[in-house]
Amino acid sequence: MLNRKELDPERSPGAAFGQHLRMLRDERGWTQEDLAERMGYSGTHISAIETGRRSPTPQFAHSADKAFGTGDTFERRGRAVRHTALLEGFPEYVANEVRASEIRLFELGIIPGLLQTPEYAAAITTGAVRRGAITEHQAEERMTLLAKRQASLERDPAPLVYAVLDESCIRRTVGGPGVMAAQVERLAAFAELPNTVLQFAPYDLGERRSFDLPVRLLTLPDRSMVAYAESAQQGRMERDMRFVQPILTAYHQLQVEALSQAASMTMINQVRKGTP
Template identity: 65%
Template sequence: MVNRKELDPEKSPSAAFGQRLRELRDERGWTQDELAERIGCSGTHISAIETGRRPPTRRFAQGADRAFGTGDRLVRQCRAARHTSLLEGFPEYVTHEARAAEIRLYEVGVIPGILQTPGYASALTARSVERGAITPEQGEERNSLPATRQAALDRDPLPLVFVVLDESCLRRPVGGPAVMDEQLASLTKFAAQPNTLLQVAPFDLGDRRPLSLPLYVLTMSNRSLISYAESAHRGQLEQETASVVPLLTAYHQLQAESLSQAESVAMINRLRKGTP
């Protein structure tokens, strides 16, 4: 079949659900539109579920179980697919990030996962588990993600990676002095790479700061744009160029107002030495 996307059920619980949905549909010889008619949705929705771009809802899984005659098998698998610590849209963002030609990140309060050391990531996760915000199983998912994202950067050609960190990312202590020192040292190594740029947005930017929430913007090899933005409880993936361009403009304005890479690395080194 032309343009039939290969699925990787190991990527995430949602991807595993999508793979199983496609298998059941193929066994019956149904098209996506034919399954959609039986469930009461659109063929586009079926495609998004099968490829993992959209997590299944319980209502969808119930309809699929009725259509396939599979009891509550898909409902149970749906429960696992939605039992995740990642915000909606982020798993799909990560799949695009692994193929992007240019990656632009702005983060507030925490080092972004793509730059986290194992010790830093584990310390953050441990606190979330202690608070009951996530389960130990979800903690394992969080801990494994930074390494997966970092490994995806080691490809040919190397992607360009631009990072702006709010000063709070550097000054928020995580995991104790040794963990923070290792994390800050890792940032200086990142800044020394030929395909990277690291900048700090200092506190004294004040109201000149054009962004107040984390933002990730990707430029794909065909020059199309994708953005991902999140608040405390929601994530939003955007692929319409007209909607992403204003965000990219704000990112460039933030870069212009932020410290240079040399100044940023100097700030990091001062923090490592315990000086203001």
Template identity: 60%
Template sequence: MVNRKELHPDSSPQAAFGAQLRRAREGKGWKQEDLAAEMEYSSTHISAVETGRKMPTSRFSRSADRALGVGDLFQRKWRELSHGILLEGFSEYVGYEGRAVEIRLYEIGIIPGLLQTPDYARVLADSAVQRGAITPEQADERVAFLLERQQALERTRPPMVFVVMDESCVRRTIGGSALMEAQLERLTEFAARPNTVLQVAPFDMGERRTFDLPVYLLTLSDRSMLAYAESQAQGHLDRETSGVVPMLNAYHQLQAEALSQASSVAMIQQLRKGTP
């Protein structure tokens, strides 16, 4: 107990999370090494989270809930803590995304998160730090959270993933030419998978483009559907059929007007060669 560090849970949400984790651990009579073994993390990692020196992740929070048998306590705490990195409604959406059987995405301006390379995601996060929109710690969490989302799709029976990207996504340079080359290569690899469809919505679609904001549509195993759409500052999750079905119809119309996958990949390959 000599090295026990006094905690100050009122100093920050991160400190409050750490203090709650210590209370739950000690309530079971466990040392940090015991909790580390149950969660499959190092005791050093547990200590860093408890003392507020390390930001917990979504995966860490889920693991803590399972190990300590506290329901979804730490997942809820993490959602409160991560409010600065996620738009309202998005953390709930991600919970469904990880178990969807079909995922339909439409994005404008940037490559969809599920298709981003770590370097591409890092540049976007660091840019937000430079603008003062998030802290460096939140940038780290934003990137880690995205990589967790991507890993959740690498399961034994992966979902079908349909992606339509506005042409601006592939023509907008993020992080320089070398980074974009790697990112465009990732897109071609994605398109080659048996459970994916990748299409580009070209600029000359004009008024036939059915969405002006990013849209995500999920189909769950019971065939129920939900939709998530967001603006610059707010996200909205819709489970009502009356709201989801019109968005699904608009998505199908968008797919019909977009380039085929073969033509989309050809455009991406031209960009990789530096051909306009």
């Protein structure tokens, strides 16, 4: 079959769910449209589940078990997907991030994962565990994935990384003064790399700030682009350039409005000295 996407069940519980769905469908000789008709969904929906672009709902998993006669197999696999600490769409984003030639980031409130020290990242996940937002196991899952993502930045050739951070990222103390001091040093070191640009969007940017939610843009090796944005409960991958292009334009506008890298380093030095 042309353009058949290879699936990696080790990537995430969602990927494993999708791979199992495709395997059983192939065994029966059904097309995605055949399965869609049996389950009461569209072929596009089946494709999105198989490739991990969408997470299976309890209703979808129940319908899959009914269509295949698999008891509660898909319902159990679906619970594993929902219990992961990763938002819908994020595993697919990561699969693209580790091969992207250019990475553009905008973040609010916290330092982006790619730029976090292990201690800063641990403080974030520990806080989530204490609030009951995630389990200890989910925290470990997040930390393991983050380490893999950060290691991927050392590939050759290294990707170009552009990071625009809201001023709140550096003003908000996470993990205590010692952890924050080390994190600030990590940002300074990042800014000195030949393949990076670091800028801050100051508070007084006001309504000229382009985004109210974190945004990530990737340029892939074939020069195609994808965008990923998330709220507290949901992430979304966007591949259609009709929708990616306005996000890219807004990002460029934000870069123009944000502090230069030199001025951003001045802000870092102010934080180092404890001055406003």
